[in-house]
Amino acid sequence: xxxxxxxxxxxxxxxxxxxxxxxxxxxxxxxxxxxxxxxxxxxxxxxxxxxxxxxxxxxxxxxxxxxxxxxxxxxxxxxxxxxxxxxxxxxxxxxxxxxxxxxxxxxxxxxxxxxxxxxxxxx
Numbered sequence: 001x002x003x004x005x006x007x008x009x010x011x012x013x014x015x016x017x018x019x020x021x022x023x024x025x026x027x028x029x030x031x032x033x034x035x036x037x038x039x040x041x042x043x044x045x046x047x048x049x050x051x052x053x054x055x056x057x058x059x060x061x062x063x064x065x066x067x068x069x070x071x072x073x074x075x076x077x078x079x080x081x082x083x084x085x086x087x088x089x090x091x092x093x094x095x096x097x098x099x100x101x102x103x104x105x106x107x108x109x110x111x112x113x114x115x116x117x118x119x120x121x122x123x
Contacts, residue, residue, distance in 0.1 A: 008060055015057030022050035036093055044086035051078055 001009075026046025033039045055075045059068045 008063075012057045012060035015053050015060060019050045019053035019057065022046055022053060026050060037090055040086055040089060040093075044082055048079060048082045051075075 023046060026042055029042025029046070030039050033042060052075050055071050059071045062068050062071070
């Protein structure tokens with residue numbers, strides 16, 4: 001093996017290890033946090049960064065070919081789809097949770113600000 005192949009192997013392994021560390025951090029966040037929005041934030045960030053790091057490592061292993069292009073398209077799709085789906089789920093949780101003030105300290109302040117802006121009118 002030449003120097004270039006060793007360098008490719010080392011960099012690819014580093015990206016795979018970074019992805020694994022991010023996945024283990026995501027798993028810790030899912031089981032450690034109590035509130036659903038905190039858990040969702042941990043999983044969304046872990047999925048986006050962890051899968052992207054692993055895919056970049058696999059692209060480095062694969063070299064420059066059609067497989068690399070396919071992996072790049074998967075990374076782009078995940079970078080676009082994961083934050084959007086997490087945002088939609090978070091908005092659904094905020095809209096349907098009646099006890100949001102028990103989990104979030106900012107929510108009562110936002111409710112007060114919303115009352116001031118609407119002039120005390122409720123929907």
